Amino acid sequence: MSESRVLLVDDEEELRHSSAQALELAGFRVDAFASAEHALEFIGFSFSGVVISDIRMPGMDGMTFLQRIREIDAEVPVILVTGHGDVQLAVRAMREGAYDFVEKPFTAQTLAGTIRRALEWRGLVLENRRLRAVAGKRDDIEQRLPGRSQAMVDLRYKVRAIGASDADTLIIGETGVGKEVVARALHDLSSRANSPFIAINCAALPETLIESELFGHEAGAFPGALRPRYGKFEHGRGGTILLDEIGSMPFDLQAKFLRVLQERVITRLGSNEVVPLDVRFVATSKVDLEPEVAAGRFRADLLYRLNVATLRVPPLAQRRSDIALLFMQLVRESAARYGRDDVEISPALASEIGERDWPGNVRELRNAAERFVLGLEAEQDDATSERPNGARLADKVAAFEKSLIAGALAAHGGALKPVYESLGISRKTLYEKMQKFGLDKRLLAAEAQRDDDA
Numbered sequence: 001m002s003e004s005r006v007l008l009v010d011d012e013e014e015l016r017h018s019s020a021q022a023l024e025l026a027g028f029r030v031d032a033f034a035s036a037e038h039a040l041e042f043i044g045f046s047f048s049g050v051v052i053s054d055i056r057m058p059g060m061d062g063m064t065f066l067q068r069i070r071e072i073d074a075e076v077p078v079i080l081v082t083g084h085g086d087v088q089l090a091v092r093a094m095r096e097g098a099y100d101f102v103e104k105p106f107t108a109q110t111l112a113g114t115i116r117r118a119l120e121w122r123g124l125v126l127e128n129r130r131l132r133a134v135a136g137k138r139d140d141i142e143q144r145l146p147g148r149s150q151a152m153v154d155l156r157y158k159v160r161a162i163g164a165s166d167a168d169t170l171i172i173g174e175t176g177v178g179k180e181v182v183a184r185a186l187h188d189l190s191s192r193a194n195s196p197f198i199a200i201n202c203a204a205l206p207e208t209l210i211e212s213e214l215f216g217h218e219a220g221a222f223p224g225a226l227r228p229r230y231g232k233f234e235h236g237r238g239g240t241i242l243l244d245e246i247g248s249m250p251f252d253l254q255a256k257f258l259r260v261l262q263e264r265v266i267t268r269l270g271s272n273e274v275v276p277l278d279v280r281f282v283a284t285s286k287v288d289l290e291p292e293v294a295a296g297r298f299r300a301d302l303l304y305r306l307n308v309a310t311l312r313v314p315p316l317a318q319r320r321s322d323i324a325l326l327f328m329q330l331v332r333e334s335a336a337r338y339g340r341d342d343v344e345i346s347p348a349l350a351s352e353i354g355e356r357d358w359p360g361n362v363r364e365l366r367n368a369a370e371r372f373v374l375g376l377e378a379e380q381d382d383a384t385s386e387r388p389n390g391a392r393l394a395d396k397v398a399a400f401e402k403s404l405i406a407g408a409l410a411a412h413g414g415a416l417k418p419v420y421e422s423l424g425i426s427r428k429t430l431y432e433k434m435q436k437f438g439l440d441k442r443l444l445a446a447e448a449q450r451d452d453d454a
């Protein structure tokens with residue numbers, strides 16, 4: 001049973017048949033079981049489907065079934081079917097790790113939508129596990145640069161192709177997208193993999209020292225140069241030199257660097273000797289360099305020379321579909337680092353993470369993953385709460401939301417349907433909010449009744 005299947009458990013024969021039929025019509029492959037015990041045999045670590053089970057059943061009930069499944073694999077999506085208005089049980093099910101619940105009577109449409117989301121989530125989980133399994137291979141580019149978006153598929157293809165060549169390469173991408181990760185991958189895929197990889201941050205080198213840092217010097221080349229010294233370029237012999245933030249290289253130095261690129265020789269400061277240099281250069285930039293050329297800050301000839309092989313690393317904003325997967329991977333890495341094996345990511349958190357903006361890209365996402373593993377980031381945290389003033393706004397919005405929902409619940413005597421319909425939210429959202437705000441519909445209805453009586 002490796003395909004995406006719906007495993008349906010219900011002791012009531014008629015309901016089981018009609019649900020199975022409706023779901024098959026909706027395009028799912030359905031296996032229906034009269035008992036949880038029987039269904040359990042089909043659930044394993046690579047089960048790629050979703051489980052739907054009635055909560056109240058003779059023999060093993062839905063809650064126990066849920067627990068058993070979670071003992072086998074805590075990331076199998078389980079959708080529980082609750083009786084009409086059975087809020088407490090539904091809330092408990094969610095708390096104990098159910099993926100979602102549907103309330104009787106439900107339409108096939110509602111159920112199908114929930115199933116589709118659950119299947120997608122399970123797909124992500126299995127994909128993430130598969131990626132981890134391929135880790136350790138030499139060509140682990142999928143692990144280093146994960147993502148199913150077309151942009152990442154293209155990038156990995158180019159990294160492999162350019163990596164195997166010996167071409168100097170320019171990598172463009174916003175801050176924190178993983179330009180250095182790409183540069184290292186290029187190095188590791190090349191015939192230079194066993195030689196040095198030297199990273200030089202052009203923006204961090206003091207202008208007065210930059211030449212001697214890169215090219216080295218002879219004794220007496222300048223005051224204070226007591227001994228001859230190899231520069232970073234020579235340290236990288238046979239390997240790859242990463243020039244981070246090439247756009248920050250002082251203009252005068254750019255001409256000298258162009259000569260190195262073209263002629264593959266260097267001259268140490270204070271020397272006339274020309275030394276051959278066998279290295280591959282990889283440069284990065286956060287911004288396109290054409291405008292820098294137009295502004296007179298970057299040499300056009302250097303750009304043409306560097307532009308031979310260019311890789312663009314897409315920002316997260318252009319590959320939103322990858323964010324949840326990447327976050328899961330980063331959480332796992334971080335959990336392993338901190339020796340935590342109890343960290344779990346809920347589907348709700350994964351989708352919320354995918355919707356947030358990440359201007360700091362993977363670096364920011366990685367920090368969030370660390371905070372999450374260390375318990376510093378609560379699941380329900382509003383994205384805005386990290387910004388100044390945002391927290392107050394979020395609090396106010398939440399308080400307003402709570403009062404609206406409480407008011408509507410009281411007004412409708414505790415009936416939920418008119419509440420979520422009048423508020424224009426889904427039933428599930430209403431339950432989540434009620435749980436979040438600690439709202440009990442019966443208490444609210446009773447309170448309203450008391451007010452009316454008074």
Ligand SMILES: Nc1ncnc2c1ncn2[C@@H]1O[C@H](COP(=O)(O)OP(=O)(O)OP(=O)(O)O)[C@@H](O)[C@H]1O
Nearest residue numbers: 144145146174175176177178179180181362363366
């Ligand atoms: N695909 C990825 N998988 C895991 N971690 C990643 C990935 N891409 C980047 N990172 C991590 O994100 C952080 C930033 O990556 P990196 O330094 O390569 O970005 P950059 O584009 O060079 O950033 P900057 O322009 O600010 O120097 C690092 O901690 C890196 O390990």
